[in-house]
Amino acid sequence: MPKMKTKKAASKRLKARKSGSIKRAHATKRHILTKRTTKNKRQLRGTLTINASDEKSARQMLPYV
Numbered sequence: 001m002p003k004m005k006t007k008k009a010a011s012k013r014l015k016a017r018k019s020g021s022i023k024r025a026h027a028t029k030r031h032i033l034t035k036r037t038t039k040n041k042r043q044l045r046g047t048l049t050i051n052a053s054d055e056k057s058a059r060q061m062l063p064y065v
Contacts, residue, residue, distance in 0.1 A: 010061035014050065022058050022065070023047040 014022050026044040033041060050058055059065070 004063040006063060007061035010058065011065075014058055014062060014065075016062070016065040022050045022055065022062075024050050 014024055016022055025047055028036075029041070029044045
């Protein structure tokens, strides 16, 4: 049986923690930040755990994580 391919777009956006949960970054933090308030940009720091409803599809996209 051949190896399963990893969806490269998902591998660049999602990472697995040691506990097995999958972390992601906040959206709207890449560019055009001049219109955003300082408070909003500060609150978008850090990472989140993906929603439980998205976990199944994320694991299919990342078979070796």
